[in-house]
Amino acid sequence: MRTALADRTSDVRATWPPLPRRTRPRPTLLTIRTPISRRAATTLTVLSLAVPFTAWVVLSASGAVPATFLPSPGAVLSAGWEMARSGELAVDVWTTTRRVLEGFGLAVLVSVPLGILMGTFHAGQAAFEPLIGLLRYLPASAFIPLLIIWLGLGEPSKIAILFIGTVFFNTLMTADVVRGVPRSLIDVSYTLGARRGEVLRKVVVPHSLPGIIDAVRVNAAAAWNFVVVAELVNSTAGLGYRIVRAQRFLQTDKIFAVLVVIGVIGVMIDVALRLVRARVGRWAG
Template sequence: MTGPTQRTTASSPADERAAEELEAEQGLADRAEAGRGRPGWAPLPRRAAPKPASALFSLRTPIGSSARWKLAVLSFAIPLLAWVVLSVSGAVDSTFLPSPVAVFRAGVDMVSTGELFDDLWATTQRVLEGFGLAVLVSVPLGILMGGFTAGQAFFEPLIGLLRYLPASAFIPLLIIWLGIGEPSKVAMLFIGTVFFNTLMTADVVRAVPGALLDVSYTLGARRGEVLRKVVVPHALPGMIDAIRINAAAAWNFVVVAELINSQAGLGYRIVRAQRFLQTDTIFAVLVVIGLAGLTIDVVLRLVRTRVGKWTA
């Protein structure tokens, strides 16, 4: 019998699924039977139902908190284990790859002398000043570009061009314009982050659904009210994400900025250690930079989660 299986109105979901599978099998059999009489047509293959995949290897499938923490620990443990193996085995000379113990001792020495905290504060202060100024400029400008088509048409061509200019290329000009003091370092951090943060903020604002704007205007809201009470709150979590991403770029640029006649800072400490082949000190400073950046990232993630619970 090749016709569809009759279903009763009182059948259970399991019966319905069984009936659907039977219909599919009968359809395959009918097409295979029909294909035998035509040259060049092979019978359709019969495939087993796919096995359910693990959540770890499924696209965009949530995983449990326990699995998440285990994977996070492994992401640090595996590189650390490889580092220990390379240093203990002697495959790489200690001048080029110091052991974790040597790096830890170098860090303890810098802590005991007070150099580490002085350098960390000097670098953090430059990041706060340079990147903070970039945020103060880029967020309003990004809202203007993302909320108004005229603003996008006026600002985006120039900013799109300037973002391709490497910030390090401005060092000679900054020295000429601002000297070799702190202003030139802060200006370099500003140049290196302001354009990207502006464009990312504009994209977030532009992604606010137009239906929200239409409903707001329909309910009698004015343009300023729509901007303050609809656009900015809806885009705020995305703005924080943009700041979080570009904060990492600021920490990358600060090392280059501190090459300009610095007397303190983590970048200055790296350059000084390089002169004496103190690779253990260099690694210790890199670990400190990574931990400082990770702390800022975690704080911004928590802020983003708190102000944007509706996006979860």
């Protein structure tokens, strides 16, 4: 036992110099995980959009960059309006969206059950993890030539690229989410009389659902990237096709307009999935 306070005087620590104290810095905008004022937040958000846009306006108006390289916002707007009026934009948007729905939809249909299998059963993990872990490192765009040889130039090869580009990631992310179901929740369900299938259906799946939607949201962005890549190579409609075609005629304003459309649709998908996630995952708070 250590001797008590009585012989403090003989405590060797008495000879030590006082421990230096550091001054505490004032809180700033960059204090870790600390809310900032609403005004500061709004200002930052507005600036983050206004600064690049202003730079674009100034740069294109000054004539420092030729219009074929950097069209003015006005030119992009009118090119977009022109495409919308002629109806070709609607066709392109629908063609691309349909490919995403088919290719990524198929990937979700395969990857979610497979991910649940891998996250729930060690056997599932042992059987699929090595192959999928390898396959996901193969770039989907590198499969384009192969898929064209296998499936031809039509729709199937484009849908296949989308599928390959998203299915592996979505599987592994789903498996991770499912592995996050607390052990105690599974154990307690058995003690309440649930059987394996019931534990899966009534515990594992509902607990994982918000996380699975998150995975789908992340991979939807990837799907939207892959579809444009797929369309850059040999297609007759779609937003990627429109970009290649505009390039051929040096219509940079049109390329910009298509890029804006792609961005807007992407944000819309993200917002929609966020809303679904918020609704399904309300219990998580």
